[in-house]
Every structure is written in structure tokens, then in C-alpha cells.
Amino acid sequence: MGKYIIAHPRKAVFMTTKELAEACDVSEATVVRFVAGIGYDGYSDFQQVLRDFVDTEMTLLDRLDLADFKAPGAVRFRRTVSEEIDNLQALYNSLDIDAMSAVVEVLDRKVPLHVIGSRLSYTMAYYLGWSMTKVRGDIRIMSGSDRATIDWLTIAPADSVSVIVAMSRYPNELIRLGKLTKRLGHTLVVITDNKNCPVLQFADHHLVAVSKHIPYLGSPTSMSCLINYLVHELASRQGDSLKEHQAKLEQSYWENDVLFNMKC
Template sequence: MNTHLSHPVIKDITEHMSALTPKGRILGDYIIQNPRKAVFMTTKELAEACGVSEATVVRFVGKLGYAGYGDFLQALRDFVDTGLSLPDRVDLPGIKGAGTNCLHRVLVEEINNLQHLYESTDVEAIALFVEKLASSHSVYVIGSRLSYTFAYYLGWSLTKVRKGVHILKGSDSTAIDCLSNAPDGALVIIIATSRYPNELIKLARVSRRFHQTLLVITDSKLCPLIQFADRTLIAPSRSIPLIGYSAAISSIINCLILELAGRNDVAMKHHQERLEQAYLENDILFNPHSHDPRP
């Protein structure tokens, strides 16, 4: 695992220390020592904490190569998020306290995450994901812990538009057996959310060893599975969650399914007709035409 100083945002600061002004070094030292405080600070608050001007803060993040203070905070947020325990998260600002409007806070954070996704979405990456989903004979969708919820959602949705979909639980060691027995050319999609279960890292490594195409959907550029992936889709969060956020990754999943379904090819139509027939014959779904409406 990476040490504190090896994370990109902290490494950026330490590598630039010698080139920074004395006030810039004060900022750098403060952030390295207090990342969990700094990540929640505005430029004004950080400047006051370090005894410098706001202009110094702006020049500091520019010197590190960030387009703006918001980009720097996002990188710092990703770093802080990977190291927080559950007790740490409970103590985060806004999680608890008298008068806290929980529903309002959750909605605002999800809206901010969706806005960030809208502004940063890699349309080309989505198109490549869809192309792989359309052309691969077999697809294995994997998640673990929180991310298994998303993996099941993606896998279940895929079964409505194509055949050959397998949903694997990363915490089940037989997932390795399934990947080892997968046909040549299989597509593997792993969904990984902070705090990144080790079993998913192992499965990503196994997939690469078997020369399978690996796509990763995650919530941060610091996700340790990215190094193994052929392609990656990132749904970043602007806030640090207690457990996790769902709207951004769910939106990516919906987009992939809609793009795939939009192709409306003959094979998909035949597949859906067979599914509907099986539902009808086995009375799987409520059918208003076959049920007595009277209580």
C-alpha cells in the first residue's frame, strides 16, 4: 500500500517545496500535516490558518500545476477519503449535530456530485465502454461490499439487453474460478468504490494475468485498480461520504445501458422477446390482464 507521502497530491507538494516561496512552504507544511482540516477549508480559511494572503493560496495551487483551488481540493479530497476510518467519517463536518437537515445535505451533495460528473464526463471513454459491451461475447461484472450493489445493478440491467452476462461477488473466492474458466476474449467490468476492498484488487490482477479486457468504474483517480485497467470511467465525489454516494455511478450505469439499448439491433430484440415470453409463461411479473382486480 502507498504511504502518506507517496500519494500524488502530497507528493506534488513535497517535490515542489524547494521551489516555493517561504509563505508557500508554510502552506505546504500545513496541508501535509493537516490534510483532514485543509480539505474542508476555503481559500480564505486556509490563508488565515497559515497567516498568508488568499492570493498566496491561489499562487500555491497554481505552482503545483492545478487549474484552480477547486481542482486542488478535489485531489486532496481523494487522498483524505482513502485513509478515513468509519469513526473518522462520523466526525466529519455536517454528518451530525443539532439542527442538521440530513435530507437537504444528502440531496445537495448528490446534486453537486452529478454536476461535477456532468462537467468532467469523458464521452469518448463511455463510447469505448459501450463498444466493448456490444462486441464482447461474455461479460463478467464484479463488485464487493458497497460496490456489489452497483455491480448487481449493472449486471442485472445488462441481462435485459444482451446475453452472456455473469454477475460475480468479489468477496466470494470462487470469482477467481469463474475468471479462470472464462472464454477467451471475455470482458471483465469491476466497480470499485472507496475504501477499495483488497479482493477487488486481487481480481483485477487476476484478470490482467489472464489477458482479459478489464474495464473499471470507480469514484477516484486514486483507485488502486486503475493500474490494471484497459479503460476507466470515474464518477468523482466532491464530498467525503460516510458510506458512499450512489447517484453518479448509477447515472453512468444508466447511460451505458441506454447507449447499448439505443442500438436496437435484431439480436437484442430477439433476446428481449424471449425474456418477455419466459416472464409471461412463469408468471414472474405482475400482469394486470391476468389478475383479478377485486380484493
């Protein structure tokens, strides 16, 4: 059975215990015993690990093969929503409140904070960084694709905090920045979608917004939900300084006619 899974991981990841048993010509009980024998609490835990492994290896063409573009649009819509609900449920069941609290403690430090993403994850990094600017100051949002990010990290104070948001498939530039951050001695928080994320090896703190499905291009729902929680929790810890910070922002918006206002 192990040989079959190693040879056909992209098939095995979608198989039920019955289907895997039939493919390997064994009983379902043998599948259950095999999974328990290699250290997993259940078949779903084994499938999640296999899913994470397969996701990091799949190319765009591989993902295209999984996408059912021939199905009616309504079917694809319902499937997309259903998969995101599964992802949110997995996030709800898997995240450690203590680990999330520890990350918020780091984000609340009165030191420079850099939020970094690249390619797909830059969208989530920008969302996190932009949202936190409404709660606290001294935040810089940076792209891993911009080589000047190396300069900014290098000249930042030694007690700085860096947050790297990394989503499958993982750009090598984020791995290099994680390594650089570790060498500089900054505190590094990694927020990712997969326990196999290669940036995790450099993290002081990390959170994983697990995904139950292999996306065609990306699945931002769980990640954005986690970011919302972090920002809300960070805001709850600011006390009276939060109102002062936001009043300053609102004054600037009004003076510079930044946002639409019905009264104007």
C-alpha cells in the first residue's frame, strides 16, 4: 500500500478508504491499520498530510486537470462555496488559541513591523498590513519580489518584527527573506496555508490556515478570516490609544478628501 501511495499520490489523496483498499487489493481494515501504523490518528489526518504534500508539488497544468471547467457555472459556484466552507471549518477546528494569542502579543510590540508577501500571498500581506495601520503605527508593507525589501530589513532595528505571509506555491524569494530575517535576529511570524511551507523553518511563531482542498489558483477565505481575527484581537488590546490613532487618521482623511462623504 505504501508503494502505491508513493507512486500515485495525486490519485490516493482523493480516495476514500474503500477506493484505496480496492486499488491496493486489500481490505478497508488493512487501510485503517496501515494509517494508524505510520502514526496518524485517523484516515482524514493522513489525507490532510498527503494533500499538503501534493499541493506543494503541483504545477498550473496539474491543477488545470483537477478543475472541472466543463461543468455548468452554477455547479462550479456551489462547489467553490462548499470547498471554502470546508476550509473555514478546518480552520475553526485546527487553530490553537494560545498560538494565535502569542502572535498577537508579538504584533502588539511597540517596535517596527514589516509585513511581507509575494505573488499570490502579497494580496493577503497587503490586506494584513493595511488593516493593522488602522490599529497601530510603524508598519511597512513590502513585496518579496522587490529586491529593496532586503535593504529595508537589513537597516531595520534589531528588535523589529517581520511577518511573512506565504501561500502555495511558495516563491523562493520568501524563503530567502525568511533566512535573512533569521540571520538579522528579527522576530519572525509566518502565516501560511500548509504545514509543509518551507518558510516555517525560520519562524519564531507561526499560524497555519489549513486548506482541505487543492485550489486551482488560490483559496484566500481561511487566510483572510485568520487575518481579520488577528487585527480585531490586536485592536482590542490598544485601549484609549486606539481612538487617538484612528481619530488622527480620520482627520487626515477629511482634510485631504480621501474618502467619499455624503455630507460634502
